[in-house]
Amino acid sequence: MPSWEAFLNENQPRFIDELKQFLRFPSISSLPEHAEDVKQAAEWVAGRLRAADIENVQVLSTGGHPVVYGDWLHAPDKPVVMIYGHFDVQPVDPIDLWTNPPFDPIVKDNCIYARGASDNKGNLFLTILAVEALLQTEGSLPVNLKFFFEGQEEIGSPQMPEFLPGHKDLFACDMVISADGGQWDQDQPQLTVGLRGLCAVQIDVRTARRDVHSGSYGGTFLNPIHGLARIIDSMRDSEGKILVEGFYDSVRALSESERAQIAEIPYSEQEFKEEIGIPETAGEPGFTTHERMWVRPTLDVNGIWGGFQGEGLKTVIPSEAHAKISCRLVPDQDPGKIADRLVAHVKRYAPTGIAVEVKPVESKADPYLIPLDHAGNKAAVAVLKALYGKDPYYIRKGFTIPVCGILLSALGAHTVNFAFSLKDENIHAPDEFFRLRSFELGQRAYCMLLHELGG
Numbered sequence: 001m002p003s004w005e006a007f008l009n010e011n012q013p014r015f016i017d018e019l020k021q022f023l024r025f026p027s028i029s030s031l032p033e034h035a036e037d038v039k040q041a042a043e044w045v046a047g048r049l050r051a052a053d054i055e056n057v058q059v060l061s062t063g064g065h066p067v068v069y070g071d072w073l074h075a076p077d078k079p080v081v082m083i084y085g086h087f088d089v090q091p092v093d094p095i096d097l098w099t100n101p102p103f104d105p106i107v108k109d110n111c112i113y114a115r116g117a118s119d120n121k122g123n124l125f126l127t128i129l130a131v132e133a134l135l136q137t138e139g140s141l142p143v144n145l146k147f148f149f150e151g152q153e154e155i156g157s158p159q160m161p162e163f164l165p166g167h168k169d170l171f172a173c174d175m176v177i178s179a180d181g182g183q184w185d186q187d188q189p190q191l192t193v194g195l196r197g198l199c200a201v202q203i204d205v206r207t208a209r210r211d212v213h214s215g216s217y218g219g220t221f222l223n224p225i226h227g228l229a230r231i232i233d234s235m236r237d238s239e240g241k242i243l244v245e246g247f248y249d250s251v252r253a254l255s256e257s258e259r260a261q262i263a264e265i266p267y268s269e270q271e272f273k274e275e276i277g278i279p280e281t282a283g284e285p286g287f288t289t290h291e292r293m294w295v296r297p298t299l300d301v302n303g304i305w306g307g308f309q310g311e312g313l314k315t316v317i318p319s320e321a322h323a324k325i326s327c328r329l330v331p332d333q334d335p336g337k338i339a340d341r342l343v344a345h346v347k348r349y350a351p352t353g354i355a356v357e358v359k360p361v362e363s364k365a366d367p368y369l370i371p372l373d374h375a376g377n378k379a380a381v382a383v384l385k386a387l388y389g390k391d392p393y394y395i396r397k398g399f400t401i402p403v404c405g406i407l408l409s410a411l412g413a414h415t416v417n418f419a420f421s422l423k424d425e426n427i428h429a430p431d432e433f434f435r436l437r438s439f440e441l442g443q444r445a446y447c448m449l450l451h452e453l454g455g
Contacts, residue, residue: 003137004447008129012440015129016107018048019439022087022121023105023114029065029088029155038151041087042066045149048125052132054147060167062159065151069170072131073144078454082146082173084403084415085124085180086153089116090428097430111433118425122434123179123442124149126420130446142454146173150403153180156363157402164410173413175376177449179442180401182421184393186437189384191377192417194294194396195404197329197367199339200302203228203346204357206320211307214315222353224321225306231356232323234349235299239285242299244345247338252331254295262290265393294396298328299342324361328398335364366405368415369396376416379452383445418449 008015027041028034042059045068049057054070065088073080092102092115100106105114112122127147134141148171152158164171184190205224208217237243267290273281283292292298306321308314327338339360350356370377372394384392404415420438421427 002447004130004133005444007133007137008440008443008447011129011133015125015439015443016112016436019112019117019122019125020105020114022048022125023112023116024103025087026103027088027116027151028091029152030091035065038065038088042068042149042151045087045124045128046070048128049147052128053135054128054131054145060163062152062163064159065155067151067163068147068149070147071145072135072141073146075141075144075454078143079174080144080146080172081450081453082148082171082176082413083127084148084150084176084178084407085127086120086150087116087124088151088154089119089121090154092430094430099431102430102432107436110436112436112439113431113433115432117432117434118182118421119427119432120153120180120419122439123181123419123421126439126442127177127179127446130443130450133443134447134450142451145450146171148176153401153403156365157406158362160403160406161410164406168410171411173411175374176407176411176413176415177376178401178404178415178417179419181417181419182423183419183438184395185422186435187388188390189388189392190395191380191384191392192397193370193372193377193394194331195368195401196294196297196396196398197333197335197405198326198363198365198400198402199329199335199342200324200326200361200363201339201342201346201358202361203231203323203325204320205231205306205322205350206355206357207353208317208319211316211319214317217317221317222351223317224354225318227351227354227356228304228306228321228323230351231346231349232301232304232325235325235345240283241285242297244299244341245348246341247297247299250332250334250337251297254291258295259291261394262294262396263288265290265395293398295330297330297333298398300326300328302326326361328400329367331367331369333367335366336360339364365400365402366409368401368404368408370414370416374414374416376414376453379449380416380418382452383448386448387441387445418445420445 025041049070057070102115307318346358420442
């Protein structure tokens with residue numbers, strides 16, 4: 001047994017107590033009243049890095065929620081690796097569905113329950129513990145190491161596109177290892193090699209100066225909800241293909257090998273339908289469900305409102321109606337250009353008799369794809385095979401982690417996803433938890449990964 005592994009085994013009770021300390025911070029980045037809690041969580045992370053003998057630790061101002069930086073740069077002729085994670089968390093609503101208070105962590109059935117346990121405080125903290133174990137037992141690290149922990153991932157990292165280019169020298173590295181992610185299940189590893197990007201627009205439709213009586217004025221002008229419905233219906237055909245002009249122009253076609261790789265990943269149509277409670281799957285013709293989820297672009301209405309929403313009937317014609325629409329994007333779609341095409345489409349298909357305003361929503365992110373043969377991927381695969389005894393699935397994810405594209409643009413460094421959350425751990429939901437088995441496994445995995453990268 002390596003000396004670092006013995007150190008980890010011996011100190012697990014202390015590590016769990018420290019994780020509980022970390023989880024007690026209600027570091028909800030989306031709620032202004034918790035801004036100070038996010039800052040306090042940043043200070044806790046900084047202090048824990050210093051306790052692990054990481055050098056040059058700083059809490060950096062971004063114009064929004066802070067970033068924590070630290071480094072250890074004493075490995076000549078070895079790569080510079082940067083570990084990424086985030087210490088902000090999602091809101092806890094609905095609070096009445098939590099079995100225990102969300103910021104009062106409890107260990108039960110070898111799991112730790114609290115908001116942020118799985119996403120991302122447990123995964124973030126285990127990277128610090130792995131580095132501490134190596135420094136305490138070996139006296140050095142096999143690579144040069146930097147840490148980049150942010151407090152605004154859950155709101156889309158809004159300050160990062162300006163912050164990272166402004167600190168390019170400080171964060172310069174050969175690759176990034178992200179502790180924000182997970183594995184397929186307890187017995188099957190995965191390597192995430194792609195993420196979809198994001199853009200969104202809001203549509204505001206107005207007609208009369210005020211809501212009016214449907215008996216007195218009905219049939220005399222276009223109801224704004226009807227007009228909005230026509231606009232939305234014009235965006236797709238009956239089979240699900242997106243009809244926005246130019247939407248697919250830059251979509252990178254899947255190779256046969258990429259489709260074969262996706263097809264190797266187990267999928268049950270019945271289990272998928274039961275998981276989310278739907279009668280049938282649907283989507284873009286000619287693609288499987290996994291392909292639609294991971295490697296094809298989407299256009300979805302996220303919210304629509306207008307008129308009377310209460311119980312019973314109010315015979316009114318509303319004066320306005322609204323919708324929010326978002327698109328998940330794939331290589332090589334540009335979020336700004338797609339948003340512009342959505343705006344143009346809405347204006348083109350807006351019926352006469354209504355006033356329509358459409359504007360991009362600030363949240364946007366580039367799609368992300370890392371080459372399969374990237375050195376970081378090769379090292380991660382070697383470690384995962386050693387830990388699980390089998391090859392990982394190579395997958396893409398349908399969601400968006402904006403910082404991956406930002407890091408690639410600002411630093412020229414790809415991000416390797418290497419984390420140990422599992423999909424049933426109630427991430428973003430009540431009773432979020434993290435398996436202590438995964439917490440311990442992740443510590444070992446990061447020690448192994450850093451040695452693999454150093455080799």
